[in-house]
Amino acid sequence: MTAGTRLPRPAARRPRALRRFGRNRLSLLGAGLVALVLALALFGPLLAPYPAHVAGGIDTAARFQPPSAAHPFGTNELGQDVLSLTLAGARVSVLAGFSVVLIGGTTGTLIGGIAGFLGGWIDEILMRLTDLMLIVPNLILAMTVAAVLGPGFQNMVLALALGWWPGYARLLRGEVLAARERPHVTAARAMGASQARVLVRHILPNCVSPVIVKMSLDMGFAILMVAGLGFIGIGVRPPVPEWGTMLATARAYMPDMWWVAMAPGLAIFVAVFGFNLLGDGLRDSLDPRGGR
């Protein structure tokens, strides 16, 4: 065609979003922190220098040792190595946060997607239900449910997820409603495409990125909520190590035995911070038209 005129940009397929993501240092830092936290969740218990303490063993002779070479983050009121407990605690905290977001996100996405695509009275019913759920504060709902069902990992996840889906339902319904009216969706319908094809190929792919971003941002928040439930004592029960529970116990010995709180506090901070940076980075890079 036109020799000499350079076209806007050499074609590159999928990795484009990835490259854009890679250009932002903060997103990379976020991804690094998240990778670290996930690695801890997988291998944390194996890395713990005192596996016996993780299993619930105590060493009353070594109570409240300040940080040293043997115990980089000191020991707690039972003489357990704080580093070991924190490493092992990653599994519960991250797994719980992940489950909450996954269950809540999937449920909400499904409900919102159905409501937005089908419309009519189904939409009315589902959205009024969503509004109802949104009225109840998350933490209080979770506390009530956990109190009724009793403490424990599964109950805690269930309690949190129950309060988690309405946000996703609202988000996705709005996205679907907007996408449904776009000309390219009309184009697909005019082409003779089936309902399922229109939804799966043309509407949903243009709605998922805000969901992914919200999930990533919510991960940090969910970990915080899990820790919060642990902190007020209706989460996972000791001796299973969990960051929130560890913080709650350590609080009694603040400020003198500050190191007991430091490792779990730092872990929560890193996880929340990492997931937030990752979420922001994803938001910027997932928009196919995004600049920068």
Add this chain to the structure above:
Amino acid sequence: MPPLMPPLLEIRDLHLTMATRDGPAQVLTGVALRIARGEIWGLVGESGCGKTLTGLSVPRLVPCPPAHYPAGEVRLDGEDLMALSERRMRALRGRRIGMILQDPATSLNPTMRIGDQLADVALAAARHDPALLGPGPARTAARALAATMLDRVGIASARQRLSAWPHEFSGGMRQRVLIAMALIGAPDLLIADEPTSALDVPVQAQILALMQGMAADRGLGMILITHSMGVVARACSHVAVMYAGSIVETGPVVEVLDRPAHPYTRALMAAVPGRHTPRGTLRALPGTVPDLLAAPPGCRFAPRCPRATPACRAARPPLRPLGAGHAVACAHPDAPAHG
């Protein structure tokens, strides 16, 4: 014969570099324009030629960074705008330089009544020029001025329309409101970026006629940014044809459209279907505007030019006068015969 008074607007050798993620793009490379009061200049070219950025550079509305001006001057009545503080510049915007943006649908605030939007602009302008408003309380005077302006741009029963919402107006009426808004501060220079592209053809003609009338009545200098030679022929007194960041042909509309010298000008003119263009005979310029990150050396139009020679690709031709205010930047122009 140098004029005694400086022109209303003078742009000299304006360069603009835009930082992109793939490196700096030379978006403007030596734009020069002289606009006197009462003249309507059509700034014409394809998308991506730098028309809009030239227009936005005058009131300094291009965000820096990513933009950067390595060289050039923009003078309004002799005063260098590039050297002004942001505060002084803000005082000029809306007051001495009016802007009309392309999309009348999104340029009005949907949550404010038309009259309030107009009055706000009038009040802001009156802060720098109290004589703008008549006597009496400022708010009342501003609303009265708003009604006068709506009337002037041809909106019937203007006083009642002050309390209308933007969504109650059609596209053409919204564009009239925007023109009223741009003119309410009694500017000396009006910059309109594709003011009619979003409108129906018959409404386009009305709006262009309105703008012509305003320029004549108020001795306004005007820059009309467009991609259509049809709009230029209908509304402008002068034209500057832009290609890939610089002006390739300029002069009075009658001169340039009657005797286009640059192949690009000819191509733009040949692309507009007229009333008697036989089916299939429209000559479309092939290709697209070059990537400004790696613009060809020499004449940037050379890759699409039917007359390009190796010399064209080696050095960029300067703008050379052809007489009667007509100038062209081409090594092989269609030499127009001038009496």
Add this chain to the structure above:
Amino acid sequence: MADPPLLELRGVSRLYRPRRSLLARGPEVVALDGVSLRIAQDESLGVVGESGAGKSTLTRIILRLERPDAGQILYRGADVARFGPGALRAFRARVQIVFQDPQAALNPRMTAEEIVTEPMLVHRDTVGLDRRGRRARVAELIETVGLRPDHLRRFPHELSGGQRQRIGIARALAAGPELLLLDEPTSALDVSAQAQVLNLLIDLQDRLGLGYLFISHDLAVVRYLCDRIALIRQGRLVEEGPAAQIFDAPRTACARRLIDAAPDLGAPLRSAGRTTGTD
């Protein structure tokens, strides 16, 4: 008896009653009022009118994305409203649409290749091509609309406005249509891209013998492309006839107004009141 026309509209009307609130509906708005039109095979009919004249409603009704309140749409003599699911799908393969804003009309998450392939997937049964056949057809289509094979790997936002509209046209051609509904296909493009697309459309019609329903507000563009012109104003057909007749002997004020407004570089430029060079 002569063959029925490719597409025929008989007295088509469409009313809207916009919702004011949950319960109350506002007054009726007439989008189309008894419009009758015919398009023969390989003929191009231009429908011209201002925005709000009901032009876009027309395309939606023809494609049965909306139902008319009165009147009939006949495709080769068959009533479109009575098509069952199978016949409707076949009809939608035969009648395709090209939209005004190519940026919005292409799915931003699909590559040009996926976009052009999709109609062949949707109409797999009638098009009857396997994977390799589809690839070959896409390559052929992309050349037909004047693009290069490497454009196929790009996403819509990586193409220029004119290139995007070419992809939109290639998509419309993919299922092998007989009639294209062109809904202001060039009004979002700049002049040189518009000229390229107009020439492409003429070329396609000459080669493929397509029928066009070309909707626009620019009479000069319609004149360039169409054999016959229909003027619509406030949902009503105002004037219809051969393009040359409408231009040379307009019968209505509406037609005259549209003709006067159309840009024309051929007209004498030295009009009164225009300032010539001042220096």
